[in-house]
Amino acid sequence: MKKIRVGVIFGGRSGEHEVSLRSAESILKSIDRSKYDVVPIGITHEGRWLASKNAIALLPAKDAIQKTLTTGEAIVFPAEPAARGVVDVVAGVLGSAVGMDKDVMKRLLRDAGLPVVDYWTVRQSEIDSFAETRFSGLPYPVFVKPANLGSSVGITKVHGPDELRAALKTAAEYDRKIVVERGVDAREIEISVLGNDDPIASVPGEIIPSREFYDYDAKYVDEDSRLLIPAPLAEEKVKEAQQMSIAAFKCLECSGMARVDLFLEKSSEKLYVNEINTLPGFTTISMYPKLWEASGIPYSELIDRLIALAIDRHAEKNRLKTKY
Known part of the structure; x- marks a missing residue:
């Protein structure tokens, strides 16, 4: 053959x-x-x-x-x-582009009726004015992120107004557009999605970070962060998370693969779509393939399925x- x-x-x-x-x-x-x-x-x-x-x-x-x-x-x-x-x-032009831009992605998800955490968008040229006019009114803590980057690169958790400007400038080193997101006391849940028009969702996984949040070092350097696969969730919450992940995948016109990151707020048990990654890490220890392995699809078969799709x-x- x-x-x-x-x-x-x-x-x-x-x-x-x-x-x-x-x-x-x-x-x-x-x-x-x-x-x-x-x-x-x-x-x-x-x-x-x-x-x-x-x-x-x-x-x-x-x-x-x-x-x-x-x-x-x-x-x-x-x-x-x-x-x-x-x-x-991987996803086509639309899915890839939208999945890359946290601001546009969140707008589309919100307009589709999917819950997203409150956020603000700041351009590089607006850093000083935003820091001066909005610093006291933000619901601290907030997360300041480059709009177009993953792996938690350039992200800062800001605890108060005195840290805001420096965090904005750090994010601006990586992107012209910055997202300032309300911090939520939440469990971090991730689900892998696979398919084209009729996608399927993996079992959920949960991240227990070794640091204050799951930054680059916690993902790729430290060995203290833990991944719980499957995540310890009630059956109805698992189904809700899977349905929400598939809805997000379809909303952004994704195809092939994507990893959907969710927040499960501890106080309310409400799920939020944090973001969707159309090109997730694909090492053998990355969450995307590990979730599929736990769902019955080993790494080499996952490659086969993606090529077939x-x-x-x-x-x-x-x-x-x-x-x-």
């Missing part, structure tokens, strides 16, 4: 470059070489593209592309492979009329 050629794209000009390399390393080790002709494609911090052996040197196509670029690069590439008849494993989606698009 002819092998499917799969390009694994990784790296890129992003604060999440290292996470992408780790994800690619796991995929390249686990993908079934008897089914796939694998072509590694690396992108340096400077934006230089490297193929095959040169790409492998970065690590510690035609039938399908498995992207591990993480959110910083998601918007750049999906359009071109589709235009050339190349199948793309991409091929199905591409075939469906090819049946559409392009002339009239």
Whole structure:
């Protein structure tokens, strides 16, 4: 049987470059070489593209592309492979772009009737005026985040007005747009979603961070953070979280895969959609594949399913009329 050629794209000009390399390393080790002709494609911090052996040197196509670029690069590439008849494993242009921008994402989720935590959007040029006029009226603590970055890069928990300006400037080092989000005393629940038009949701997982919040070091450096899989939730709350995650996936026109991050407020037991990550970490210890493993889909099979979903989606698009 002819092998499917799969390009694994990784790296890129992003604060999440290292996470992408780790994800690619796991995929390249686990993908079934008897089914796939694998072509590694690396992108340096400077934006230089490297193929095959040169790409492998970065690590510690035609039938399908498995992207591990993480959110910083998601918007750049999906359009071109589709235009050339190349199948793309991750979400398309719309899902990737919306999933990358926390502000736009939250607006769409809210307009669809899904609960999101109160937040404010600040542009780089508005930092001083926001810090001066809104500092006393914010419901501290708040979280200050770059709008277009993941892995908790550039995020600060702000406990009071005197910390606000510095946090805004830290976030502005990574993005022109900043999200200031009301802090909630909540459990952090995550669910993996897989599929196209009829997606399925994994069992939920819960993050018990070793630090005040689940920052980059807590995710990738410390060994003290704990992941509870499955999360200890009542059956009805599990169903609610899964339904909410699938609704968020559909609302943002996602396809293939996404990880939905939820807050479960401790005082009210209310669930909020925090964000949706259309290019979640894909190392063997990342939450997305671990949740599927706990749901009965091992890592190598998950790769197979994602490639099959991409091929199905591409075939469906090819049946559409392009002339009239």
